[in-house]
Amino acid sequence: EPEVTQTPSHQVTQMGQEVILRCVPISNHLYFYWYRQILGQKVEFLVSFYNNEISEKSEIFDDQFSVERPDGSNFTLKIRSTKLEDSAMYFCASMGTGEGKRNTEAFFGQGTRLTVV
Amino acid sequence: LAKTTQPISMDSYEGQEVNITCSHNNIATNDYITWYQQFPSQGPRFIIQGYKTKVTNEVASLFIPADRKSSTLSLPRVSLSDTAVYYCLVGVPLGGNTPLVFGKGTRLSVIA
Numbered sequence: 001e002p003e004v005t006q007t008p009s010h011q012v013t014q015m016g017q018e019v020i021l022r023c024v025p026i027s028n029h030l031y032f033y034w035y036r037q038i039l040g041q042k043v044e045f046l047v048s049f050y051n052n053e054i055s056e057k058s059e060i061f062d063d064q065f066s067v068e069r070p071d072g073s074n075f076t077l078k079i080r081s082t083k084l085e086d087s088a089m090y091f092c093a094s095m096g097t098g099e100g101k102r103n104t105e106a107f108f109g110q111g112t113r114l115t116v117v
Numbered sequence: 118l119a120k121t122t123q124p125i126s127m128d129s130y131e132g133q134e135v136n137i138t139c140s141h142n143n144i145a146t147n148d149y150i151t152w153y154q155q156f157p158s159q160g161p162r163f164i165i166q167g168y169k170t171k172v173t174n175e176v177a178s179l180f181i182p183a184d185r186k187s188s189t190l191s192l193p194r195v196s197l198s199d200t201a202v203y204y205c206l207v208g209v210p211l212g213g214n215t216p217l218v219f220g221k222g223t224r225l226s227v228i229a
Binding site for chain 2: 056111
């Protein structure tokens, strides 16, 4: 079965540093998402991306965050100046056309555990 | 998006059938009901989706009564590996520009 892959699996960074989390969505998918999950809490939506632009973002996704699909395969989340409270699991997800039986299923990656110290 | 309510946690013994009920009183006409499963330190995984009556796949069954104000995820003969958090989501199925919104889910613990 096709899968979404994320790198790195773990990232430790110092407060104030920039981090880039990388994702390779499923190749024929059109919709891409980033979610985060703080330890012990629920999965929170950050941003959705379609047709090379952000289609929706949450309140969490402030100016410190940006997303990019630089080369048609990778999908990245950049946090410009990390804060302690950015420590969380970050999940990338992708979805097909959004129509039809199978295409309404979002496929999630295994996540990147970001620790800000 | 319709608000959902589900039990915070459930325990079950191996081999038993587990039913997790989700309430969604404000479900809209176009909304579908979708369940995801999340193992510790992994991303959520799609289990099943339905609109009305009953849907069954190789993993689970989903029962939706006529008024659609609730739904029940049924896991037959659970094993230890079914220990996970189960999320009920209600909304239009075409993710696309309508992102999935997760609640707190139900933490299922399967005991030997």
